[in-house]
Amino acid sequence: MSDPSASLVRAAYFVSDSTGITAETLGSALLANFPGVVFQRHTIPFVDTPAGARNVVGDIQKSATQGSVPLVFATVKSAAILQEFQTSGAVVIDLLGGHLRELEDALGSTASEQLGQYHGVGDMERYFARMRAVEYAIEHDDGQSMRALDIADVIIIGPSRCGKTPTTMYLALQYGLLVANYPLTDDDFPSDGLPAPVAQYVDKCFGLTTTPLRLSQVRHERRPSSTYSSLAQCTLELRRAEDLYRRNRVPFLNSSTKSVEEMSAVIMQSLRLRS
Template sequence: MSPTPDATVVFFVSDSTGITAETLGNALLANFPGLSFQRRTIPFIDSVEGARAVVREIEAATVAEPIVFSTVKTPEVGETIRAARARHIDLLSGHLTELEQSLGTTASEQLGQFHTVGDTERYFARMRAVEYAIEHDDGQSYRALDQADVVIVAPSRCGKTPTTMYLALQYGLLVANYPLTDDDFPTDHLPRAVRPYTARCFGLTTTPLRLSQVRHERRPNSTYSSLAQCTVELRRAEDLYRRTHIPFVNSATKSVEEMSAVIMQSLKIRP
């Protein structure tokens, strides 16, 4: 891995998938927006031999001191990794010990517990939610729309699908999304298909320039992607949200995670 000039090299090392190390590590790195980071995830390091290979990779990566975020439970493996010349941040050790003391029991030594199926009922609820999201993506179906926890309404390419899928996968929520098109205007009300569910509706918007850029990747040099068309569609959508009193958020300034949190808070959803 050749480091980018002025970028701090960051390793996420895990005895499982590395998702937890990435999530927690990136949450900490996000507090330093002015710095540049070059990231590398190394999963499934569950032996001393594997840990030694990681040490060699860390020390060969850069002349500057890298940062290593780790979620490794086996003491011998963790100690081996900490031998690398780097700044080490163990994301489990201290917190796991505190939790053991609070719960009055020791943590399981089995690896990868966070990403196993675990609670079977919760797992299948998420899978059902994903199936529901796929069926109801972009207004493809109105079947069982009354079962939806959330109905996302927005012009095309404002972030409806990624937000829908995140809410389904992460929280098991039944989410449908409906695209606002020219056929839905002019109107003083939400489109007929979603009007009975106004209390569950949430709107997305973005900036005209951002929408034009995203649409241009799909249909370059078309009316659909023109700045004028995007400006008109977003203005109509935001006016509609205000008239119908449904909450909305600008997707250009927020991540999918942030938008999902705003949606649940606004609609008072407790997953």
């Protein structure tokens, strides 16, 4: 039986009285459970007055005339602003309301409606930690620098184009982890051990692999009709890499069917890392 939602197109609005990051992250996590629906996404931050909300409501109502009832994911603390969205005719999902009430009951205190409360000292400390992590990731991308590997939380290794860089950047930006990545090349395989620059940090290493066909396709976009992108070369490199991981007891995963979020979660769990 075919999925009745497969042909649906729904407008999804992520609205917030702050940056919109929380609304977009939580809302997208919920929408990911409905792969058969196509979502037209709109992120609208800093809606911090009823008048501003009414402007957004106008856009929502216009999209409602063009298809199915829109969805609104809101992280708005003001009841007056939230009420404006309730008049839009959209399905409004208040991502804070129920949880704030639960916290008020648990803490015996009333939540403040003052805007900007999400960005206290703790948030600033996390922000700067993540920026330092991003700087570290950029410096250590693709084996460009071997400096300060002793302070790395993770060293991702793998053949070229297996997903090392996006995973590195996600772990740095999302969790503030210090992550380096190192490309495995033909020069690294004559030895049974890990490449010399990372060998002493084997406990921090995590390997990536993929399928030969997928790797060949990705490399072909970069260097078409080359030995580098040939299926034979990709098959050889991946087999050598996986043998290397097993010999040195380096945990690894196949990136061909996993999102960067899934890979990051597996890496953190495998190496027992905390953000």
